[in-house]
Amino acid sequence: DVGGAQPRGLAGVVARGAAAVESAALPERGVVASINLPRLDVNAWTAQAGALSGAAPPPLANAKTTGAASADAASRSAAELQAYLPTAFDLRTAELNYQGRNLTSVVASGSRDGPVWGATVESAELAGKLEYRQAAGATGARVMARLSRLRLTSASASEVENLLQRQQQQPVALPALDIVIDDFELRGKKLGRVEIDAVNRSANAPGGGREWRLNKLRLTLPEAEFNATGNWALAPAPVNAAPGVAPTDRRRTAMTFTLDIADSGELLKRFGMIDVVRRGKGRLEGQIEWSGSPLELDVPSLRGQFNVNVESGQFVKADPGIGKLLGVLSLQALPRRLTLDFRDVFSEGFAFDFVRGDVTIARGSAQTNNLQMRGVNAAVLMAGSADIASETQALRVVVVPEIDAGTASLIATVINPAIGLGTFLAQLFLRRPLMEAATREFLIDGTWTDPKVTPVERRPRSAQGAGETKPER
Numbered sequence: 001d002v003g004g005a006q007p008r009g010l011a012g013v014v015a016r017g018a019a020a021v022e023s024a025a026l027p028e029r030g031v032v033a034s035i036n037l038p039r040l041d042v043n044a045w046t047a048q049a050g051a052l053s054g055a056a057p058p059p060l061a062n063a064k065t066t067g068a069a070s071a072d073a074a075s076r077s078a079a080e081l082q083a084y085l086p087t088a089f090d091l092r093t094a095e096l097n098y099q100g101r102n103l104t105s106v107v108a109s110g111s112r113d114g115p116v117w118g119a120t121v122e123s124a125e126l127a128g129k130l131e132y133r134q135a136a137g138a139t140g141a142r143v144m145a146r147l148s149r150l151r152l153t154s155a156s157a158s159e160v161e162n163l164l165q166r167q168q169q170q171p172v173a174l175p176a177l178d179i180v181i182d183d184f185e186l187r188g189k190k191l192g193r194v195e196i197d198a199v200n201r202s203a204n205a206p207g208g209g210r211e212w213r214l215n216k217l218r219l220t221l222p223e224a225e226f227n228a229t230g231n232w233a234l235a236p237a238p239v240n241a242a243p244g245v246a247p248t249d250r251r252r253t254a255m256t257f258t259l260d261i262a263d264s265g266e267l268l269k270r271f272g273m274i275d276v277v278r279r280g281k282g283r284l285e286g287q288i289e290w291s292g293s294p295l296e297l298d299v300p301s302l303r304g305q306f307n308v309n310v311e312s313g314q315f316v317k318a319d320p321g322i323g324k325l326l327g328v329l330s331l332q333a334l335p336r337r338l339t340l341d342f343r344d345v346f347s348e349g350f351a352f353d354f355v356r357g358d359v360t361i362a363r364g365s366a367q368t369n370n371l372q373m374r375g376v377n378a379a380v381l382m383a384g385s386a387d388i389a390s391e392t393q394a395l396r397v398v399v400v401p402e403i404d405a406g407t408a409s410l411i412a413t414v415i416n417p418a419i420g421l422g423t424f425l426a427q428l429f430l431r432r433p434l435m436e437a438a439t440r441e442f443l444i445d446g447t448w449t450d451p452k453v454t455p456v457e458r459r460p461r462s463a464q465g466a467g468e469t470k471p472e473r
Helices: 018-023 042-052 067-084 154-166 264-270 325-329 333-337 405-411 420-431 433-438
Strands: 011-016 030-041 088-098 101-113 116-122 126-133 142-152 176-186 189-202 210-220 224-234 251-261 277-291 303-315 351-362 365-375 378-387 392-401 440-446 451-457
Touching: 011 018, 018 030, 018 088, 030 042, 042 088, 264 277, 264 303, 277 351, 365 420, 378 420, 392 420, 392 433, 420 433
Parallel strands: 011 030, 030 088, 142 176
Antiparallel strands: 088 101, 101 116, 116 126, 126 142, 176 189, 189 210, 210 224, 224 251, 251 277, 277 303, 303 351, 351 365, 365 378, 378 392, 392 440, 440 451
């Protein structure tokens, strides 16, 4: 209808691809885009759609017009073209690319209501309903999804990571997210049901700029539930920062999390660590942060702290290479390398009533001074560090045999991390001197797959400071 000040679309069809053109039919009202192509680059089309909708001047101005006349002509042309923009679409393509994500075997249909697009999508990688609200003024873009499944392969995850890297300084293009996925798979690992609520906003923190705020991240599995909040923003510049360090070098991901575990053995099996632990239920909770994007954990810059408290499980007798650090914690290396009076405690896999303690992480190295494991016949106390990048450790391990019922109650006492293992042992032996004589101590270093065990000679406290020990020669 061209009778008014501006054209008004009544009905229309826009077809791309031979099959779409052949089947094109004029709807009763509205403009339908029918697309059937071997490959579709949505980024190119959305860029052009933004130009046509007035978000950017379209390349239509006459080269001979300049200044105000050129801008006025561009604005008028954009307004006139609104009448021809599709209000609905029908899509079939073997490959679709959008924002660094590739989808294959795509069948989709949807409609537009102003700046909001809604769609139902079926593809090899995802299935469900999507809604996309275009950015307008100070309001950023927003994606809402209710999916029955989503699969991100390593290649797809890398494409998303590349997109995030391009947004390192100010992630203005990252949309807000309201996503629920019933069946989520990432790099071949099935992560169950996922819920994400995130917004892109101005950062109210040192460093300013924008932040991608994660209000909720929830993963629900039969074996566990993971909950986290956090953000991706510029880290405050360190006081002693090197001159010339760009803000892009300081963008970090920070996360506060809880992991409630119903079966630690089954959870580890899901991530490829089979027959490392049996059973075990409890919780891990804490905070971690690292340099870079949320999708790429940077171990050298990793730091934070968390508490672990797991009950009623058993370390399985297995090659430490399977569970790596967990293989070291199982202490199978002790009976394999040494003749011990309590060989039976560890040789068939240490069964524990609880494993608990506090762990701090700095520059990719995890440290503890109060890790406790209590079993039927003995308790194990640990202090030391493990380097996550090099997969090495330097641990002090104290094995306290179960002498009587009183031993259990003492070992069950939580070790205050402010006190540490040494003070705890000194207080323990003051109350139970017979326990000190039966206690054994070891140093464990080397790699996670090939730990080296050194027995430590414990001298009477009358001849040295309480809790002081020295390696055997």
